[in-house]
Amino acid sequence: MTPLAVAANENLAHISNVLVYSSMAVYTLAFFAHIAEWVFGSRSKVGRTAAALTGAAAAAAPAVQVRGKGGTTAVLDRPQVVTRAGAGSRDLPDGPGAAGGTEKGDLYGRIAVSLTALGFLVEAGGVVTRAMSVQRAPWGNMYEFSITFSTVAVGAYLVLLAAKKNVRWMGLILVTTVLLDLGVATTWLYTDSDQLVPALHSYWLWIHVSTAIICGAVFYIGAAGTLLYLFRDSYESKLEQGGQPGRFATSVLERLPSSASLDKFAYRINAAVFPLWTFTIIAGAIWAGDAWGRYWGWDPKEVWSFVTWVAYACYLHARATAGWKGRKAAYLALFAFACWIWNYYGVNILLNGKHSYAGV
Numbered sequence: 317m318t319p320l321a322v323a324a325n326e327n328l329a330h331i332s333n334v335l336v337y338s339s340m341a342v343y344t345l346a347f348f349a350h351i352a353e354w355v356f357g358s359r360s361k362v363g364r365t366a367a368a369l370t371g372a373a374a375a376a377a378p379a380v381q382v383r384g385k386g387g388t389t390a391v392l393d394r395p396q397v398v399t400r401a402g403a404g405s406r407d408l409p410d411g412p413g414a415a416g417g418t419e420k421g422d423l424y425g426r427i428a429v430s431l432t433a434l435g436f437l438v439e440a441g442g443v444v445t446r447a448m449s450v451q452r453a454p455w456g457n458m459y460e461f462s463i464t465f466s467t468v469a470v471g472a473y474l475v476l477l478a479a480k481k482n483v484r485w486m487g488l489i490l491v492t493t494v495l496l497d498l499g500v501a502t503t504w505l506y507t508d509s510d511q512l513v514p515a516l517h518s519y520w521l522w523i524h525v526s527t528a529i530i531c532g533a534v535f536y537i538g539a540a541g542t543l544l545y546l547f548r549d550s551y552e553s554k555l556e557q558g559g560q561p562g563r564f565a566t567s568v569l570e571r572l573p574s575s576a577s578l579d580k581f582a583y584r585i586n587a588a589v590f591p592l593w594t595f596t597i598i599a600g601a602i603w604a605g606d607a608w609g610r611y612w613g614w615d616p617k618e619v620w621s622f623v624t625w626v627a628y629a630c631y632l633h634a635r636a637t638a639g640w641k642g643r644k645a646a647y648l649a650l651f652a653f654a655c656w657i658w659n660y661y662g663v664n665i666l667l668n669g670k671h672s673y674a675g676v
Contacts, residue, residue, distance in 0.1 A: 328449035329509035335442030342435035349428035350488040357421025408574040413484035436470040449509045456512045462501035466494045469533035520603035527596040538585035539653035545578035616667040620659035627652035
């Protein structure tokens with residue numbers, strides 16, 4: 317029996333759907349835990365950045381003591397990292413992540429991370445059972461691509477946490493966007509488990525599309541860091557000019573890494589995955605040569621993949637040029653990620669071409 321004749325296993329497909337919906341429930345619990353983390357962690361530090369900008373000694377405080385139940389005292393470490401910014405930029409200490417230095421906030425933060433990890437495992441199970449239901453790669457249409465994309469994005473976040481990177485600040489943004497992604501996937505993009513069109517029956521499906529998913533997930537993390545960099549940089553600029561940001565802005569932005577750290581984080585993330593995006597385009601061209609007899613035909617998907625590559629190449633070049641560090645480069649990075657998003661949603665849904673396998 318050829319692969320084209322293999323019928324979908326409806327039982328496994330149903331289990332996949334249940335697991336995806338279950339992961340959404342777990343991510344929702346993680347969302348509320350992150351909200352509690354930010355709320356209960358908001359009292360611990362106000363004006364830390366302002367103190368650093370004015371040279372106050374309190375900015376270098378290594379820890380905070382929190383009085384717990386029964387008279388016990390918990391000592392929570394505060395990051396003492398001072399990012400050496402580029403010439404003309406600020407050298408400021410990083411915020412503590414999300415928990416903000418309180419015992420209760422840190423507890424809710426650990427619960428949120430644990431729930432996020434559980435949601436990742438459940439969603440990954442949904443992706444695997446979807447693949448098993450049709451015995452192929454689980455990214456043959458937009459629904460499958462979306463659930464795999466969000467799984468990889470959460471996995472990348474957890475890997476950074478496991479590597480002791482200060483990325484707890486991304487947790488709330490991550491689970492929020494993952495829930496939006498899964499909501500769109502299950503509501504508007506859902507496609508019944510089925511076999512692929514003949515053109516997609518190739519080992520290149522495993523190689524080309526999987527690398528595209530990994531690149532998109534990592535680009536997303538870089539874009540999140542870039543966006544928060546813009547908010548944090550505006551906050552620092554206002555303090556530097558003697559302004560008084562609102563209480564909400566202070567309670568949130570004080571717990572982020574410094575703008576210099578976020579700028580460096582986004583740059584390193586984008587620079588690390590850019591070679592893989594280059595390989596993705598090359599692999600797609602090779603597959604096109606095998607499937608359609610030509611390596612490049614200016615199909616809308618091919619065009620916007622190349623536009624995305626050019627945008628990120630310009631960003632990396634600009635970021636490495638002293639005159640383009642900071643906000644100018646950040647805007648370019650967000651434009652590049654917007655190109656990737658358009659290449660996925662806009663091109664797949666609104667434009668017609670040889671890559672019209674969205675299934676919607």
